[in-house]
Each structure stands twice: as structure tokens, then as C-alpha cells.
Amino acid sequence: MDRIRIRGGNCLNGTIAISGAKNAALPLMIASLLTEETLTLDNLPRLADVAMLKRILGNHGVDCMVHGKRAGQNGMHGETIDLTAGAIVDTTAPYEMVSKMRASFWVIAPLIARMHQARVSLPGGCAIGTRPVDLLIDALKALGADIDIDSGYVVARAPKGLTGARIAFPKISVGATHVAVMAAALARGETVIENAAREPEIVDLALCLTGMGARIAGAGTATIHIDGVESLGGARHRVMADRIETGTYAIAATMAGGEVFLEGASPATLGTPLSVLNKVGAEITATNSGIRVRRNGNGLAAVDVTTEPFPGFPTDLQAQLMALVSRANGTSHIRETIFENRFMHVQELARLGADIHLDGQVATVTGVDRLKGAEVMATDLRASVSLVIAGLAAEGETVVNRVYHLDRGFERIEEKLRGCGAAIERLTT
Numbered sequence: 001m002d003r004i005r006i007r008g009g010n011c012l013n014g015t016i017a018i019s020g021a022k023n024a025a026l027p028l029m030i031a032s033l034l035t036e037e038t039l040t041l042d043n044l045p046r047l048a049d050v051a052m053l054k055r056i057l058g059n060h061g062v063d064c065m066v067h068g069k070r071a072g073q074n075g076m077h078g079e080t081i082d083l084t085a086g087a088i089v090d091t092t093a094p095y096e097m098v099s100k101m102r103a104s105f106w107v108i109a110p111l112i113a114r115m116h117q118a119r120v121s122l123p124g125g126c127a128i129g130t131r132p133v134d135l136l137i138d139a140l141k142a143l144g145a146d147i148d149i150d151s152g153y154v155v156a157r158a159p160k161g162l163t164g165a166r167i168a169f170p171k172i173s174v175g176a177t178h179v180a181v182m183a184a185a186l187a188r189g190e191t192v193i194e195n196a197a198r199e200p201e202i203v204d205l206a207l208c209l210t211g212m213g214a215r216i217a218g219a220g221t222a223t224i225h226i227d228g229v230e231s232l233g234g235a236r237h238r239v240m241a242d243r244i245e246t247g248t249y250a251i252a253a254t255m256a257g258g259e260v261f262l263e264g265a266s267p268a269t270l271g272t273p274l275s276v277l278n279k280v281g282a283e284i285t286a287t288n289s290g291i292r293v294r295r296n297g298n299g300l301a302a303v304d305v306t307t308e309p310f311p312g313f314p315t316d317l318q319a320q321l322m323a324l325v326s327r328a329n330g331t332s333h334i335r336e337t338i339f340e341n342r343f344m345h346v347q348e349l350a351r352l353g354a355d356i357h358l359d360g361q362v363a364t365v366t367g368v369d370r371l372k373g374a375e376v377m378a379t380d381l382r383a384s385v386s387l388v389i390a391g392l393a394a395e396g397e398t399v400v401n402r403v404y405h406l407d408r409g410f411e412r413i414e415e416k417l418r419g420c421g422a423a424i425e426r427l428t429t
């Protein structure tokens with residue numbers, strides 16, 4: 001199993017090209033099931049989760065054609081793929097697949113909307129908490145689907161198709177909003193989604209669906225209106241820049257010191273995290289083509305942060321921020337409100353010398369003068385990258401095990417960091 005070795009202490013200086021967003025790419029790929037025509041996606045990140053979803057969609061009958069490289073392109077450019085669900089040959093998503101990638105549960109929405117039936121495995125255990133799917137199921141029920149749970153599978157039927165409805169979510173959920181939007185796009189009549197997630201990835205999905213002929217208004221706000229259409233067509237859509245990858249490298253540059261340009265990043269999707277980094281001690285400049293992050297070597301300041309749905313501070317940057325403030329002057333408090341068990345990095349950061357006390361959902365982080373390299377591992381993607389960030393500032397050598405977690409969501413992380421001067425390499429034995 002691959003590992004990543006980092007020798008800490010180097011500043012980061014240079015340019016990092018930001019990839020397409022994993023959490024936009026996955027629902028966009030799933031949306032290809034809504035039409036028999038071709039959906040072309042540009043700027044798809046080269047990630048293990050994307051590769052896995054190609055296989056899952058292939059199982060339902062989606063043809064996936066990767067475009068060849070064009071003149072002037074190198075490995076740093078995202079992929080362009082054509083997804084064509086001409087005929088859906090299987091409306092079952094089996095346990096072996098859904099259990100490997102939770103987001104693949106979302107195929108239930110296009111399958112029930114277009115084929116009027118779906119049988120999708122419940123996702124099962126998850127490293128960052130229980131993560132139920134009750135809100136997703138309730139949304140489909142509101143649109144008229146009959147739902148049974150049978151031997152670990154959600155069996156959904158709507159013989160006459162779905163019907164538009166009012167869906168008022170009791171809690172904000174990104175996945176439930178994606179599912180409601182996709183299903184309502186092909187439902188008869190009007191749907192109003194209240195208390196919708198406002199994440200930029202929802203906006204990206206709505207833009208793509210609109211290009212396919214859907215009638216959607218209000219994506220990016222708490223109330224989304226959808227006028228169902230009979231069928232959707234093909235489209236071409238560019239996957240938005242990854243705001244979590246951007247935030248992660250911004251935190252890495254703040255931790256290591258130096259000046260990094262995050263090329264292609266979208267500042268509008270990162271308001272809260274960038275203002276937090278500014279408080280910690282980074283100078284941030286947003287430009288038309290990306291974000292510049294600079295730290296001049298002065299000490300880091302402690303901060304108090306609570307994770308929240310967008311536009312609040314994202315849970316997907318919580319672990320990285322914790323690594324950063326482990327070196328701050330003073331005490332920071334980080335409250336996790338989205339997932340009840342997203343603190344696996346705490347014990348591993350402690351192995352590097354961080355001083356973190358966990359009390360329920362609040363981590364109290366007392367900054368230390370130095371971290372010292374060690375062998376570490378983590379059980380989810382964002383926790384793993386927090387260890388890489390800590391390793392950049394730790395004395396000596398840090399080895400991060402179970403790199404496959406990183407490969408699920410960070411494209412060529414060691415190449416991108418090495419390009420800015422980090423002493424980081426992948427060990428393949």
C-alpha cells in the first residue's frame with residue numbers, strides 16, 4: 001500500500017493548479033442517467049472516486065468515453081468525458097458498489113425519475129459518523145415514490161412517474177438536495193424545495209441540468225423552484241473548481257509559510273475559510289484567475305471556528321484547520337456540527353505533538369511551538385490530508401499511511417506540493 005513521506009520545514013512557493021471539484025463531479029456524472037443523450041463533462045478530476053463512479057454507472061448501462069489529450073494539454077488538465085445512458089440496462093445499485101462510495105446512493109434519483117423504479121443498496125457504515133439517508137428517501141416519497149426497505153436495499157417505485165411537490169427539509173443536507181433536484185427535474189408539475197443546501201456544488205448541478213433542458217430557479221438559495229419537464233437532452237458542462245482542494249492548499253501555504261498562487265480557484269466559493277485564514281495570519285489576494293496566499297513567517301493566531309453548511313466554514317476543511325492551529329499562539333476552539341464522528345485526525349495529530357483536547361463536538365487546540373515527525377494514518381480523506389499539512393511543518397520525517405484515502409479526493413497531491421518546494425514523495429513499497 002502506498003505511503004507518503006514528508007520531510008518538514010520547507011516553505012511553499014509557486015503555483016498550484018486547482019482541479020475540478022470531486023463533490024461536483026460525482027452528482028454531475030450521476031445526472032447523465034437522466035437522459036438518453038450524451039452529457040459531456042470537462043475538467044473532471046483524476047481521482048479514485050471518479051474512476052469508481054465510472055464503473056458504477058457502467059453497470060447501469062452508461063457508456064463512458066474519455067476524450068484524448070489535445071495539443072498543449074498536459075497531465076495537469078482535467079479529463080473530458082462523454083457519458084451516454086442511451087439505455088439503462090439495470091436499475092439496481094448493488095451493495096458492493098454503494099458501500100464503497102456513499103454518493104453512489106444518489107443514482108436512486110435519476111433511476112426512479114426516468115425508469116420509474118430503482119433498487120439501491122443502503123450505504124452502510126461510514127468512517128465519519130452514521131450518515132443516514134432518511135432525508136433523501138423522504139424527498140422521493142414527497143414526489144410520489146413508493147419506498148420499501150428490503151434486505152438492505154431501498155426499493156423505489158413510481159409506475160406513473162413522479163409528481164412535483166413541496167419538499168421542506170427539516171435539516172440541511174447536500175445529498176438530499178442533489179437527489180430532490182435531480183428527481184424533480186423529470187417530475188410532472190412544480191416542485192419547491194425549502195431549506196435546501198446552498199453549497200456551490202448544488203449550483204453547479206443546477207447549471208448543468210438547466211443546460212440539459214431542466215427548469216430550475218433559486219439554486220444557491222434556501223428555496224429552489226423546479227418546473228418538471230418530460231425529458232432532458234444532452235449538454236456540455238465544465239466541472240467547477242474544487243473549493244476544498246483550494247482551501248486545503250491555502251491552509252498548507254499558511255502552515256509552511258511562503259507564497260502560493262492557487263490557479264483556477266474560485267474565491268466566491270471560499271468566503272468564510274479565507275476570512276478565517278486571514279485571521280490566522282495569511283495574506284489573501286483574490287484575482288480573476290485564482291487566489292494568492294502568502295505568509296511572511298510571523299506567528300499564527302488562534303481562532304474559534306464552528307463548521308456549518310455553506311456559506312459557513314465547511315466540515316471538509318475542519319481537520320486541515322485543526323492541523324494549522326496546532327502551531328498557533330494560544331488556544332483555538334473548533335466545533336464540528338455536521339458529522340458527529342469527524343475527529344479521527346485528533347489522535348494522529350497528537351502523535352506529531354499537537355495538544356488537542358476533545359470534549360463532545362468541541363476540540364480545544366492549544367498551540368505548540370513545534371511538531372515532530374512520526375508515522376501516522378487516518379481513515380478518511382480530509383483527516384489524511386490534515387496529517388500531510390502537519391507534516392509540512394513538523395521537524396524531521398512524517399510518513400502518512402493508507403494513501404488511498406488521499407487518492408479518493410486529492411489529485412496528485414505530492415506532485416502539486418513538490419512543485420512548490422515541499423520535500424514530499426510517494427513510497428510505493
Ligand code: EPU
Nearest residue numbers: 023103131132133134135136172173174175176316338339
Ligand atoms: N443527514 C441526515 N439524513 C440524511 C442525510 C444527511 O440526517 O438523509 C445528516 C448527515 O448525517 C449529516 C448532515 O445531515 O449530519 C449533513 O450531511 P449531508 O447530507 O449534507 O452530507 P453528504 O451529502 O452525505 C456531502 C459531501 C461531504 C461533505 C458533506 C457536508 C459529497 C460527495 N459529499 O456529503 O464530503 O462533508 O456534504 O458538506 O458531496 C468529503 O468530500 O470528504 C465529504 C465527506
